[in-house]
Amino acid sequence: MAKQKSVATRESILDSATKVFAKTGFYRAKALEIAQKANIAVGTIYNYFKSKDDILISIFSERIGELNRSLREAIRKTDDPDEKLAIILDSTISILENDRELAEVVTIELRQSTKFFSSTAISSVIELLDIITEVVREGQQRGAYRADVDARVVALTMLGILENLIHVWVLGDKIPEMKSKYDISLQNGIDAFKQLIKDGLHRESE
Amino acid sequence: MAKQKSVATRESILDSATKVFAKTGFYRAKALEIAQKANIAVGTIYNYFKSKDDILISIFSERIGELNRSLREAIRKTDDPDEKLAIILDSTISILENDRELAEVVTIELRQSTKFFSSTAISSVIELLDIITEVVREGQQRGAYRADVDARVVALTMLGILENLIHVWVLGDKIPEMKSKYDISLQNGIDAFKQLIKDGLHRESE
Amino acid sequence: MAKQKSVATRESILDSATKVFAKTGFYRAKALEIAQKANIAVGTIYNYFKSKDDILISIFSERIGELNRSLREAIRKTDDPDEKLAIILDSTISILENDRELAEVVTIELRQSTKFFSSTAISSVIELLDIITEVVREGQQRGAYRADVDARVVALTMLGILENLIHVWVLGDKIPEMKSKYDISLQNGIDAFKQLIKDGLHRESE
């Protein structure tokens, strides 16, 4: 039996591509550089992916897909909507905090991509939105959260703020002026976020 | 006279480029198409701009610069921080609501661009941040807003949410799944935003 | 006014391409070599032709188109079908005898091409067939030629033989074994061909 198309190779291409996309942006990224960083020949990339586009899409759908799976798993451990939201928040931040390059690609390249690879690239994001929406809706049904707002709007807003938080964190390193004036620790952001949930979402706040 | 004609050409290039960037994204945008849409020859573009990059940077700095100027002008009319923030919010939304293509370019291309044209493209954004920060700081000094949060953090968060709001609105048209499930009117978003300021920022909310 | 896309450049690309196609065959022909032989940059080719395919198709349709036009013009000078056929024969041979590279491309590449560029590449060939068919049909109506054969079959056969004649002539140079054993002058071929018409086509031969 001959060698199997290896999962390890596939992963190393995705990792390498994430780094290169983060460094140069998708359009400036060269297939050759991705291959070199992955210690393979250029042609090998095309045994695993149809095109450069396909690599980017795969990064989105697989990485965010993994996040979704781990989130679904993790929020099962509690029934408290607040705790669920905290888990979602903390897990997401923690994953991206430990993979800054992925954070960059997700916050910077994903927007561009929705323009062209829309449905494929976006479906895992929509799934993430669904997860959050569900939690909010549960909270509303339990009477914990105010019911006068659309759960989907809340979810969308939360994800937007979360994404923005990560984007600013990512930007810190890149824009000196940003860093000097507006460098905000992720922790600050998370706290503000939780405060927001508390202040803006809870029933008692009315 | 000769100069005025030039200004008009320059503007028509910026307008045309905004449309093309919105439609295809910056990297896929072709100089030829920009020229055609502006009813000029390709070469003419290069009498007004150094490069394609330069066009994009100019769109950012000039359009956002105009916004900044009009915001500074408008917020002078009142002393109330709440009103000032409302003016900032409404003006920004109103401008982009009437120029969807600019809205697209600002929410979708700007992020990518910060990676490469950082200081130039970002400086007008920073100026906008400064404007908001100043208003928040004033509110804090007047005792209207809670002083226990960093005004810059508040400004950054507000701009982030605002940008997110516009992005979602822009996305609506592009992603059917997004639209069907998560289409949120700009008005809804603005209201939520104002509520957020009220709930989360005001001293009384504690 | 700026330079016009020049007809001369277009022609020189077609000429250069004909040479390169003749030398290496269509598939091995390199855009760069075509450009160099035409003293232009590679990119310039693509200002005149959509693709390499397009160049080949253009060679066929334009060169054969020119032949068709000159044939139609020439056969108008006489009413005698025999003379008309002789004109067609002599003109075609004469043109290709003076442009061996075109002869090669027409006899060697045209077949392959019909597989992929069918209708476009073949339409000028069909027009040539139509011209011959018409002459034969006239001959039949005048009672000069036997009427018991389909004029189209005769035309097709004649063109086939003509093409074969030229192909063998072209082959002569390329295949030593062919040349040593089977090298046949074009003149011999033409004579045999005319004899064929006389023997096989004329009414009197029955």
Added chain:
Amino acid sequence: MAKQKSVATRESILDSATKVFAKTGFYRAKALEIAQKANIAVGTIYNYFKSKDDILISIFSERIGELNRSLREAIRKTDDPDEKLAIILDSTISILENDRELAEVVTIELRQSTKFFSSTAISSVIELLDIITEVVREGQQRGAYRADVDARVVALTMLGILENLIHVWVLGDKIPEMKSKYDISLQNGIDAFKQLIKDGLHRESE
């Protein structure tokens, strides 16, 4: 046994390649597709053939070689040159009529190939020419055929016409315009051919 298995594999590669070459043309044919159609792995091809070129050459030399052998065998059964020529004609037509894909490859790819694989690919064709030449020469020596024409020229012409006949038949399916206007049955062609021999070659026709 091991050897027989190999011969079968070799044959199945040749058959599969013939199909793929007929469908896509030699240059567009992919080794992978040939392998898949033959139910083997790509690498296996290279245990039987040196290269893709080698496969094509082998198709020519082996298939035409087989034809030659069977022709030599068949024409031994009679002494009449007319009958011999008829046998050659009928056998060739019959073989290719039953293997349209081989007919396509022979009429379409062979020309291209002579450009690069000349001696190898062409030698079996030359052998076929020799067979025909010999028959014609015999006819001339027996006084059956006119002696004032070069037997080699006659052979070459006959083969050319035969090839043309098959090519037109093959084209019929591919070019709608061709079919509608010029579709000629092989039988018609053969009859015309035999008539040609009779009219143009026989001594009595003078």
Added chain:
DNA sequence: CATGAATGAGTCTTCATTCAT
């Protein structure tokens, strides 16, 4: 200033072939 033809560097992708298993 306007024009648009010419330029040619730059890169993705293909695919015949190899070779370790």
Added chain:
DNA sequence: TATGAATGAAGACTCATTCAT
């Protein structure tokens, strides 16, 4: 011998930019 993953050379084509008119 069979396998099929890996290889990497090769080349068509694009398009921002230039510059002669």
